[in-house]
Amino acid sequence: MSRNNNQDLRDKLLQSARELLVSKGYRGFSLRQVARETGVSATSVYIYFENKDHLIHTLIEQSISELNERLEKVYGSLTDPEERLKGFAEAYVNYALEHPREYQIIYLASPEDMTRYPKEKFRKARRGYEFLTDTIKEAVRQDIFDEPYPRTAAYTFWAQLHGVMSVVLSKRLDTRIDQQEFIEQAISHILHGFQMRTALQQKPNI
Amino acid sequence: MSRNNNQDLRDKLLQSARELLVSKGYRGFSLRQVARETGVSATSVYIYFENKDHLIHTLIEQSISELNERLEKVYGSLTDPEERLKGFAEAYVNYALEHPREYQIIYLASPEDMTRYPKEKFRKARRGYEFLTDTIKEAVRQDIFDEPYPRTAAYTFWAQLHGVMSVVLSKRLDTRIDQQEFIEQAISHILHGFQMRTALQQKPNI
DNA sequence: AACAGTGGTTAACAGTGTTAACTAACAAAT
DNA sequence: ATTTGTTAGTTAACACTGTTAACCACTGTT
The missing domain is CATH 1.10.357.10 (Tetracycline Repressor, domain 2)
Structure with a gap:
């Protein structure tokens, strides 16, 4: 579980993000929370997405x-x-x-x-x-x-x-x-x- | 200009808030900015409004x-x-x-x-x-x-x-x-x- | 063996909403 | 006239946020 992490983590982030957005709504949605949920550091998000807006x-x-x-x-x-x-x-x-x-x-x-x-x-x-x-x-x-x-x-x-x-x-x-x-x-x-x-x-x- | 500040400051805050919201949009809108614009400390807002949501x-x-x-x-x-x-x-x-x-x-x-x-x-x-x-x-x-x-x-x-x-x-x-x-x-x-x-x-x- | 690149990290900055603790000013009560 | 209580404001602090910079451990290539 570590070969093509490339697309792998990106997808996991997207999934966590979607779940969070759906469960907590837009207000309770934060990049750091997404990262936390995915079990990864907050800055990792910036490897796959330019910024919060782009993720959304x-x-x-x-x-x-x-x-x-x-x-x-x-x-x-x-x-x-x-x-x-x-x-x-x-x-x-x-x-x-x-x-x-x-x-x-x-x-x-x-x-x-x-x-x-x-x-x-x-x-x-x-x-x-x-x-x-x-x-x-x-x-x-x-x-x-x-x-x-x-x-x-x-x-x-x-x-x-x-x-x-x-x-x-x-x-x-x-x-x-x-x-x-x-x-x-x-x-x-x-x-x-x-x-x-x-x-x-x-x-x-x- | 200091008698019935009560309603006075509240109105000024609302006006600043509206201007900010209209000019910068929702994203660039912050309580602290509103307070700054009104020339008052950030916590003063909480005297007249329960929180940011109530102000909005x-x-x-x-x-x-x-x-x-x-x-x-x-x-x-x-x-x-x-x-x-x-x-x-x-x-x-x-x-x-x-x-x-x-x-x-x-x-x-x-x-x-x-x-x-x-x-x-x-x-x-x-x-x-x-x-x-x-x-x-x-x-x-x-x-x-x-x-x-x-x-x-x-x-x-x-x-x-x-x-x-x-x-x-x-x-x-x-x-x-x-x-x-x-x-x-x-x-x-x-x-x-x-x-x-x-x-x-x-x-x-x- | 040295190199550069990739995918990730930690540390830090500037900003946020919000609360707690404080202070100055003033009205009323004794 | 001094104490009291209330009010409208303050500063300091907490726990967050998005984002950047500096760093580190791997990989594959030469």
Whole structure:
């Protein structure tokens, strides 16, 4: 157990870091604690990560990848655009509910940090958006949606979903509101917002 | 300038804290720095605030109040439910754009902190939701919307808006997407999601 | 056998939140 | 008028933190 320590320790550090971040949350997260947990000196972390931010950033990338894999699975298992869209929403919500802390990690990085990292690193993260953009484009092609800018629409979709889960996970929901109910209704609203708008835009009949 | 220092210094601390948080962001924010800036010893802060979290929390409350005031203004100046809803959205977005750091402060508090504070403190924060809930109820009364749970719908509305602004402010938007365009389209989608749904909602089950 | 590189160490610096112990100023009580 | 208690502030200290510099023990190469 000492040959290719190279990648070995790096992975162990990442795992300890993730566990700590998930169990103690962001506040109780420290490099030294990670090192302690891994049974290694604090400065060793700096051999594999430029600094604390970079370690966390790596964690974020991992989580984004896992989320994207789920989305890809949905994309591959469904063909109807509307079904896919709903599938995306559910996969997204489920990931957030199953891994709340990790989900929050993804959205943790503040803008000032982001700029310090190479922006290309987020290209991989955008894969999820591509699935979504494709789906919307397909829906437009099939005359199901009427979106002039599918990419913008894709970001709108994610943003709304993120808002919903953000509110849920940060426990800002009114206690009188049932969480499950809230999520379902929100998804329903979001999906509905994408349905043909031209016909309804004015005063609806009935 | 030394009589009722009581409230005086407290306010000065809050002001310094806000300036620091806005200029340096959350990372570069420290109690000691706040004290230094105010020209007072670090421990003085503990006379007026239980700890760092409580200080920040007070800042949050202030920002929420300011935001709520804007919403109240909208509520008072418009009567048509749909107009009001749109007005709320715009006021919300404008506040976020004009005071990005302060907006982010509002949504900074992580769930683990929240529980440490008396939940009632957020009652005042809920005023905004009440304006919105009222508006939706009124829309339902006028047969414009068809929302079985106006309160839930209100939270859905906020959540979606928050998601949109969160994405914008954390600079996660694809560089190819115009920010202004994105916001407008998102608002349009969100509002549309509230328009009459009965005719379209074929599959109500998740 | 000497060399450089790698992966790790310990020691130290500057900074943090927070607590404990103290002091100066002032109001009230005797 | 002196004692008392309270209040608003102080300094000193503790246990942390992220990060850097200097060092050390190995490895494989020449």
